[in-house]
Amino acid sequence: MHFLVIKKQYLFLTVLFLAAAASYWLLQTPDAETVTSPAQGDTAREIHLVTGEFKATTKDGRKIESYRWDPGAIVLKKGEKVSLKIYGVNGMEHPFMIEGTDIKGSVKQGEETAVPLQFNKEGVYRLICLTHPDKDSNGPMIAYIFVE
Numbered sequence: 001m002h003f004l005v006i007k008k009q010y011l012f013l014t015v016l017f018l019a020a021a022a023s024y025w026l027l028q029t030p031d032a033e034t035v036t037s038p039a040q041g042d043t044a045r046e047i048h049l050v051t052g053e054f055k056a057t058t059k060d061g062r063k064i065e066s067y068r069w070d071p072g073a074i075v076l077k078k079g080e081k082v083s084l085k086i087y088g089v090n091g092m093e094h095p096f097m098i099e100g101t102d103i104k105g106s107v108k109q110g111e112e113t114a115v116p117l118q119f120n121k122e123g124v125y126r127l128i129c130l131t132h133p134d135k136d137s138n139g140p141m142i143a144y145i146f147v148e
């Protein structure tokens with residue numbers, strides 16, 4: 001009986017050792033490459049946005065709408081060079097600024113605006129349409145730029 005207890009302890013230690021070895025091996029395995037990995041060297045990675053519009057009619061017949069940047073959030077690496085290309089689909093024109101920077105511009109319907117981006121500080125930067133900044137002005141047309 002006593003012998004059996006010792007054997008069980010060895011079995012437990014063996015399982016523990018194998019688990020430790022397996023996790024060590026997994027940690028040593030390099031990460032899988034993602035499809036959207038940042039461009040190497042000096043080439044700016046392209047990120048594409050469009051201007052969109054939500055429209056609805058309420059039960060009492062009121063027409064409501066909201067302009068949007070789509071997608072509404074993008075992720076950049078600190079120091080990474082990105083060319084943000086925004087195509088105007090809905091709305092005649094969307095003048096914009098990026099909070100915390102001196103970046104300004106405008107997106108016109110049927111035209112593409114290219115905005116060079118490179119952030120040297122982590123944080124969340126808001127791309128704000130100056131015509132549609134909140135729901136009372138048919139927004140909020142705000143996209144979030146996450147810099148990690």
Ligand SMILES: [Cu+2]
Nearest residue numbers: 094129132141
């Ligand atoms: Cu707008």
